[in-house]
Amino acid sequence: MSRIETAFFEIGSLDTLAGGDTFVHRLDPRAKVVTTLIFICCVVSFQKYQLSALLPFFIFPAVLLTTAQLPVGFLLKKLLFVAPFAFFIGVFNPFFDQTILFHVGPVGISGGWVSFASIMLRFCLTISMALILIATTSFNGVCMALEKIGAPRVFTVQLLLLHRYLFVLVGEASRLVKARALRSFNGRGTGMTVFGHIVGQLLLRTLDRAQRIHLAMQCRGFTGEIHQMRLFRFGWHEFFFTLAWSAVFLILRFYNLSQLLGGFLLEFAQ
Amino acid sequence: MSHHIVAVKDLEYTYPDGTPAIQGVSFRITHGESVAIVGANGAGKSTLLMHLNGYLTPREGSVQVGDFPLTKATVSDVRRSVGMVFQDPDDQLFMPTVFDDVAFGPLNLGLPAEDVKVRVSDALSRMDVLHLKDRPPYKLSGGEKRAVAIAAVLSMSPDVLVMDEPTTGLDPRARRQLIAQLDSFQHTKIIATHDLDLVLDLCQRTIVIHAGKVMADGPTLEIFNDGKLLERCHLEKPLRLQGCPVCGRD
Known part of the structure; x- marks a missing residue:
């Protein structure tokens, strides 16, 4: 029980982090909620074998983590805490889906392993963004933003x-x-x-x-x-934050940046 | 300002399972009075309080608060003038921050934002807890929670304050401080409690309830000196009125 209690006290500390005062903290909660929603939609909309196109999406959590000065270790621990849920959703894929998709040297990688890895990647992206959202906005802020947006x-x-x-x-x-x-x-x-x-x-x-x-x-x-009583202000900062990041997500959704970069490097090498 | 009265007449209440809780209670509390309602566990104190804030509407008899007889139609008017402080502050503090909680009532009254701010800081400073305003209630200590819960009621500027066991769970110093603060209020106060020493400090008048009936209603000192009455109602003299256990002196 004491472990469960500690875990809950840590939920409280997520809210404490939201008391910070950085550019990300100061943004209107609506901007952050909308941007995060678009991010999550883009990440989950890929087809199930997609791996490489997901990787560039890590730029968003990474940028927010650094600009909001959040403790990375703490959030990683939280991520591990819920990881078993995602793990058990995907863990049987390698057994059911054994079609070999590609070879790494002599080892054939089956579709099951690829989709499993893809689930874990999506899990890392979406959950870390949810945690960052709460750690920069507070749970209360997220709720109010949702209401303002029309939930x-x-x-x-x-x-x-x-x-x-x-x-x-x-x-x-x-x-x-x-x-x-x-x-x-x-x-x-x-x-x-x-x-x-x-x-x-x-x-x-x-x-x-x-x-x-x-x-x-x-x-x-x-x-x-x-x-x-909260004064919400959706100013130019919020407008550009939402617009710019949404544009980045859409580009990353429709163009596989990893592949393009890989192709470019190969061409360059030749 | 004689209209801030609380008048209960021949009030009866029976629980849905048939247990009688209140059997013909009558009293009249006038403006500015500070009245204690004392009685053993299960005597009917809480059920009586539930009638004063309109949670239960009288089936038999009547309750009048200010100009309004308590009926389903006047419940919201009654609640506006009666501030109820619950026994467990956790039940009362449901908003994410102390500020939001104290602002909850005034915002529901439809007051403009500027007024609400003033009322919130007034109420919080009156209870000496202004510094807690941005904290989440679940992180406060018991005494702080109690103070905020009272501030949350004060911010609605009620005419009558009804309190259920205001000193339970407080350390001696917090209890002493609370008593001093309550003493400074001009409101009509109705306090249900087992803390008879608090009654000595705060209430000139005491109503003793036993098995759903009013057993005595009069000046506090007179009632607390009536040993037989107290015993019959499963009560005891306040410690300050008892003899000294060490030297045996009265």
């Missing part, structure tokens, strides 16, 4: 509250688990039945709390809309 209000309010109460929920769950650990001996008391009870308890407590929170919101005039 349904129910959705953004849910996201905001989810983020706020994640910490309370984890605290509550860890207290339950600790209480169980303190009174379980020799493996007795840690079985599935007790686990079921704990999950049930947690659900009931959550429902109770949800009711109290709703009451607290109603007491202060909540009618379904969360008003926040």
Whole structure:
């Protein structure tokens, strides 16, 4: 449990990073959200065997990481933390898809391995961008930007509250688990039945709390809309940031830069 | 300003499962009064408070807050004039930052942004927590959370403050500070609590509730000196009124 707790405290530190003051931090959240969305769309729209064309896309996270002065090691750790999900999505590809696509020396590389690598690459690109987005904008900023762009209000309010109460929920769950650990001996008391009870308890407590929170919101005039005071300004900086990067992504999407560069180098060598 | 009254008359409430929670409670609290509602666990204090902010509307009897009798139609007016501070600040602080949370109510009232800013900083400085305004609530200490929760209610400039166990979970110093702050407020205060020493400091009047009924309603000192009444209602004299356990002196 302590590991889960630490992981959650680190989610909080992602928000702390968002308190920085660099060019990227200062940009209007909408610009960052839109640019990231275009980036993700471009990355996932490649066909499944694509590898080389994906590589140039790393320029975007790399540029943001340096200009926003984010700790690379910290974000890499976060990336590794969720990596198993992507790994298990792609890990069976090499077994099902054994058509040899190309040879590296004497070793034939099957389509399964290529698509697996492609999944991992896309995972690295998209998740690292999501992390960078939150680390430069804060979760709250992303939610507000989504609402301003036109995402349904129910959705953004849910996201905001989810983020706020994640910490309370984890605290509550860890207290339950600790209480169980303190009174379980020799493996007795840690079985599935007790686990079921704990999950049930947690659900009931959550429902109770949800009711109290709703009451607290109603007491202060909540009618379904969360008003926040933030001055958003979509100026020239934002306009150029979004336009320039989107253009880069589209070019990288339709022209395989790695191949062009490779071809150019080969020609030059000859 | 005599219209900031809270009048409860013959209020009855039974839980959906048939357990009677409140059985014929009546009292009238006038402007500027500071009243404690004390009673054992399960005496009906929380259910009573739920009626004061319109979460429960009376089925039998009536509740009047200011000029409005509490009905489904007047709930929002009642909530505007009654500020409710919850027992667990985590239930009350749901916004991403302290500032947003304190601004939540005033923004819902439709106030212009400039006014909201002024109200938020006023409320926060009144509770001495202005320096926390950009912090996320989940990172605050218990005492800070409590102070922010009260500021969040103050920013709506309510006429009546209703508080459920305001001092639970506070260290002695934070408790002392909170008592001093509450004492400086001019609002009508209704405080449900087990902390009878706090009642001695803050409330001139006490209402004792037991098994859903008002057992006593009068000056605090008079009630706390009635040992038999307190015992009947599962209560005890505040520590300050008890004899000294070391020297045995009263």
